[in-house]
Amino acid sequence: MAALIDRNAFICSGSLISPTWVITAAHCDIRTSMLVSIGGSSVSNGVLHRIRAVYIHPSYNTFNSADTPNDIALVQLSSPAPASSRFVHVNMNSSFPPPGAYARVSGYGQTIQKQFSGGPMLRLVDVPVVAMTKCKRDYSRADILLASRLREDVQLCAGLDAGGCDACQGDSGGPLTTFDENGNVVQVGVVSFGIGCAKAGFPGVYTRLSSFEAWMASVGAEYTRSGGGVALFSAGSVAAAGQGSSGFTIGSLTQTQSIMVVAGVGVAALAVVIAIVSMAWWGARRRGCSPSVPPAVPANTARTYSSLADGGAASRTWVGRGAAGGTTTSVLYGASAAKGGGASATPSGRTVGMSGAAQAGDSEQAVSANNGEVSNG
Numbered sequence: 001m002a003a004l005i006d007r008n009a010f011i012c013s014g015s016l017i018s019p020t021w022v023i024t025a026a027h028c029d030i031r032t033s034m035l036v037s038i039g040g041s042s043v044s045n046g047v048l049h050r051i052r053a054v055y056i057h058p059s060y061n062t063f064n065s066a067d068t069p070n071d072i073a074l075v076q077l078s079s080p081a082p083a084s085s086r087f088v089h090v091n092m093n094s095s096f097p098p099p100g101a102y103a104r105v106s107g108y109g110q111t112i113q114k115q116f117s118g119g120p121m122l123r124l125v126d127v128p129v130v131a132m133t134k135c136k137r138d139y140s141r142a143d144i145l146l147a148s149r150l151r152e153d154v155q156l157c158a159g160l161d162a163g164g165c166d167a168c169q170g171d172s173g174g175p176l177t178t179f180d181e182n183g184n185v186v187q188v189g190v191v192s193f194g195i196g197c198a199k200a201g202f203p204g205v206y207t208r209l210s211s212f213e214a215w216m217a218s219v220g221a222e223y224t225r226s227g228g229g230v231a232l233f234s235a236g237s238v239a240a241a242g243q244g245s246s247g248f249t250i251g252s253l254t255q256t257q258s259i260m261v262v263a264g265v266g267v268a269a270l271a272v273v274i275a276i277v278s279m280a281w282w283g284a285r286r287r288g289c290s291p292s293v294p295p296a297v298p299a300n301t302a303r304t305y306s307s308l309a310d311g312g313a314a315s316r317t318w319v320g321r322g323a324a325g326g327t328t329t330s331v332l333y334g335a336s337a338a339k340g341g342g343a344s345a346t347p348s349g350r351t352v353g354m355s356g357a358a359q360a361g362d363s364e365q366a367v368s369a370n371n372g373e374v375s376n377g
Contacts (some may be wrong), residue, residue, distance in 0.1 A: 012172035013107035024173030107171030159203030
């Protein structure tokens with residue numbers, strides 16, 4: 001993960017796609033005088049890098065933030081990220097993710113609308129992808145003009161109908177991620193905008209990365225391409241926090257919490273699935289939360305998710321195992337099963353997902369409505 005800093009102030013989130021390249025949102029107004037913090041569980045404990053160059057998509061309307069498409073920017077670092085850093089693969093399959101599939105948003109933003117709770121910490125949340133036709137209908141209730149500007153070719157929507165879990169201000173530029181069929185964490189979107197944070201009936205809007213492959217190549221950005229099928233979760237949301245990651249640097253998530261819980265229950269979140277939420281987040285959205293999942297998942301439990309990538313023939317299993325100080329978790333693929341408390345492996349013998357000690361998130365008060373305002377991350 002990456003965080004953009006301007007004169008010691010945290011501005012936006014982003015994702016590391018190679019040792020020297022970061023993806024973020026164009027509306028973050030990035031300048032070469034800023035710094036980029038790489039790999040920290042909080043903005044303050046990442047490795048700082050200077051910026052060599054900034055590339056804003058040429059079709060992004062810098063004069064009108066309400067003109068939401070093409071909200072994407074590339075940042076070239078002046079020096080490579082540490083050798084220990086991991087970067088996310090970029091998925092270029094335009095047919096993914098399908099509506100109903102779950103993906104994960106990551107970022108350092110707020111947990112309460114217009115208010116940072118503590119220092120900017122890395123937080124995660126699982127949300128279902130929403131069909132663009134429904135997304136347009138939802139947004140037309142608040143802003144017909146804004147709804148008319150939503151474009152399925154360059155944007156996608158994700159969020160719970162009931163609200164409660166979402167990205168928020170400061171998460172802009174962060175990744176929307178899932179796993180591909182090989183167990184790699186792949187980014188499919190970038191946090192762009194929304195109406196409020198975790199507000200019922202208004203999913204978040206993300207920049208669709210598959211539409212920008214030619215532009216990324218034109219500026220010379222280096223990244224690992226994933227164009228195959230994406231193994232997305234069709235139901236449920238894993239809600240256990242861990243330390244470490246399988247796919248990109250997040251530092252030690254010893255205090256990871258959900259990004260937004262309107263209902264008042266905080267839950268620590270699991271493996272990183274990246275997305276760039278396109279334009280605005282002023283509400284109270286929290287990642288990693290799910291109204292149907294308890295604050296801490298008990299040890300020795302398993303949840304199975306049917307795979308939309310293979311028509312449900314295979315399954316994706318989340319396994320919790322007892323460990324000192326909490327619950328250990330892993331995301332597994334295929335017919336894998338837990339073995340004696342150790343991490344289960346894929347048929348190829350490779351463990352995928354994140355492992356770590358789960359923690360219960362702090363409970364939070366319900367978030368008040370923000371009168372339908374559109375907000376930037």
